[in-house]
Amino acid sequence: MDTHPESASQTAGPYVHIGCTPNFAGITGVYDVDLGATMITGDASGKRITLIGQVFDGTGTPLRDAMVEAWQADANGLYAGQEGADPHFTGFGRCPCDAEDGTFRFETLRPASVPWPSGGVQAPHITLWIVARGINIGLHTRAYFADAPENESDPVLGRIEHRNRVATLLAHPESDDIYRFNVTLQGPDETIFFDV
Amino acid sequence: MTKKPLGGYAPRQHQHQPVALYPPYRTSVKRSPQAAPLSFPTTISEESGPVFGHSLIGPLDADLLHNFGPQDVSAIGPRIVVHGRVQDQFGRPVAGALIEVWQANAGGRYRHAREGYVAPLDPNFGGCGRMITDENGCYEFRTVQPGPYPWPNGPNDWRPAHIHFSIFGHGFAQRLITQMYFEGDPLIPLCPIVRTIHDKAAVDRLIAPLDMSRTLPMDARAYRFDVTLRGRRQTIFENRMEGL
Numbered sequence: 001m002d003t004h005p006e007s008a009s010q011t012a013g014p015y016v017h018i019g020c021t022p023n024f025a026g027i028t029g030v031y032d033v034d035l036g037a038t039m040i041t042g043d044a045s046g047k048r049i050t051l052i053g054q055v056f057d058g059t060g061t062p063l064r065d066a067m068v069e070a071w072q073a074d075a076n077g078l079y080a081g082q083e084g085a086d087p088h089f090t091g092f093g094r095c096p097c098d099a100e101d102g103t104f105r106f107e108t109l110r111p112a113s114v115p116w117p118s119g120g121v122q123a124p125h126i127t128l129w130i131v132a133r134g135i136n137i138g139l140h141t142r143a144y145f146a147d148a149p150e151n152e153s154d155p156v157l158g159r160i161e162h163r164n165r166v167a168t169l170l171a172h173p174e175s176d177d178i179y180r181f182n183v184t185l186q187g188p189d190e191t192i193f194f195d196v
Numbered sequence: 197m198t199k200k201p202l203g204g205y206a207p208r209q210h211q212h213q214p215v216a217l218y219p220p221y222r223t224s225v226k227r228s229p230q231a232a233p234l235s236f237p238t239t240i241s242e243e244s245g246p247v248f249g250h251s252l253i254g255p256l257d258a259d260l261l262h263n264f265g266p267q268d269v270s271a272i273g274p275r276i277v278v279h280g281r282v283q284d285q286f287g288r289p290v291a292g293a294l295i296e297v298w299q300a301n302a303g304g305r306y307r308h309a310r311e312g313y314v315a316p317l318d319p320n321f322g323g324c325g326r327m328i329t330d331e332n333g334c335y336e337f338r339t340v341q342p343g344p345y346p347w348p349n350g351p352n353d354w355r356p357a358h359i360h361f362s363i364f365g366h367g368f369a370q371r372l373i374t375q376m377y378f379e380g381d382p383l384i385p386l387c388p389i390v391r392t393i394h395d396k397a398a399v400d401r402l403i404a405p406l407d408m409s410r411t412l413p414m415d416a417r418a419y420r421f422d423v424t425l426r427g428r429r430q431t432i433f434e435n436r437m438e439g440l
Contacts, residue, residue: 015308018322035296129368
């Protein structure tokens with residue numbers, strides 16, 4: 001069935017910001033704003049939340065040169081482009097990690113559940129894609145909400161054999177509207193990554 | 197219910213992809229996951245993705261010769277056109293794909309706060325560009341051919357000349373960042389980052405050939421770089437509407 005092999009990935013390298021967030025890199029005057037800087041573009045419906053976190057390497061050091069992208073449904077469980085999706089919400093965010101402490105941050109909406117292909121629903125989640133120097137192919141994971149009762153019946157969380165690793169996919173509330181999702185690339189607390 | 201083949205995106209072809217851990221690329225040692233990834237068939241979360249309209253693109257976004265400095269002064273270096281086609285693995289053109297590119301200048305110097313190579317910045321070169329593929333999946337941009345540069349890996353490692361590409365297809369499952377290399381560059385087989393890909397044919401597909409047919413006489417040489425993204429299987433299953 002395959003007629004053409006997929007192009008190979010390569011690391012985004014340490015200067016990914018030049019191409020993906022040039023204003024952040026100090027290259028101003030080429031693009032008005034960096035792509036993905038704003039996910040809420042108007043009077044979007046739903047609960048506004050902030051998702052923050054850091055990406056740690058196998059020594060426990062936060063990456064200060066990673067770039068994280070977020071893709072998620074709106075407060076009604078619809079993705080941008082679907083009929084009826086919130087016109088004031090892009091669903092897409094892109095954040096360069098802070099140059100000092102490596103924090104990433106998305107000002108976004110709490111998503112609703114979305115369909116699972118063979119029936120039922122997936123618990124609310126935000127897909128995250130992480131690239132950086134030293135990462136040869138983008139790492140795909142999901143942030144679920146630790147306080148969401150829907151997690152109990154989520155089909156992805158349900159198929160994780162090592163139950164003690166489920167917690168690596170949970171974003172924890174730090175206040176009513178701030179959730180923290182730390183990513184660990186390697187080691188005993190390694191985040192679950194998806195081949196999907 | 198009749199059993200039908202799965203829809204969604206075909207699985208990623210890992211035999212053509214780099215390995216996560218390749219110790220000669222030293223930064224990969226502590227940044228590579230050790231546990232196996234978790235697989236499941238793609239869902240709407242992966243089959244949908246952001247769509248970027250042509251209104252995003254400014255008039256000079258695909259002209260790296262002129263999009264940073266004054267428009268009547270070109271960046272210094274070998275002038276080139278880079279063009280190609282984005283298709284999926286089933287050969288279908290990927291129209292409307294956003295491509296972002298970034299690169300060093302002709303001397304191998306990046307315009308970035310963390311970069312300290314002795315080669316100078318070019319005041320008329322920023323190093324970023326972007327474009328959206330047309331209805332045939334084709335794209336084109338103008339730039340200078342970047343120079344090789346040394347990097348702190350082994351004691352004497354030099355990256356081949358390369359241009360970074362970031363591509364958004366139609367679904368988040370297709371998201372790709374890669375690098376384009378130039379035909380004939382003797383640094384390519386020496387590079388630990390290139391060698392994270394163990395399939396030689398997959399490396400060869402990242403090497404853009406010189407394309408005299410698109411070279412602009414007395415102006416710019418041309419290189420052709422085609423990209424293949426994961427493909428979406430056509431079959432729709434019964435209990436699932438198209439697009440869900």
